[in-house]
Amino acid sequence: MTGKITLTMIKPMAVQKGFIGPILAKIAEGGFKIVAMKYTKLSLEQAEKFYEVHKERPFYGELTEFMSSGPIVAAILEKENAVQAYRDFIGATDPAKADAGTIRALYGTNLGMNAVHGSDSDENANIEGDFFFSKVERY
Ligand code: ADP
């Protein structure tokens, strides 16, 4: 059984470059429904918590510093098979390897600053959705 939601963040560099509008337009074109959304900024502690699964990875420090360096847009997206559908839609982690036309290919800067986050499993989509949004913030 595949889930209906995934969690995305528009990362600080994409926000800084003015890509919130174009990325939200792509998300709508892709048939994803926004069920929750906020413009916010993570503290370093919040970024460390969000990416706790990557704690042992060599890029953990760089990643959490970058993700707390400026404002982001967080959103819960709904679609059938949302996690895989959105990962296919945004493209590979490295924008240089992402398929043409995907969000990361269009709006990513480099491997770390790859425009957007997308959940990697239904379980993490729910954990990440709960990280940002209460029940009364979802419609
Ligand atoms: P994805 O976001 O595609 O699920 P990962 O979960 O493996 O990728 O990594 C989380 C995030 O960490 C990536 O989106 C990227 O911003 C960053 N990242 C991944 N690998 C590296 C790396 N080798 N060097 C720097 N940053 C990285």
Ligand code: MG
């Ligand atoms: Mg991941």
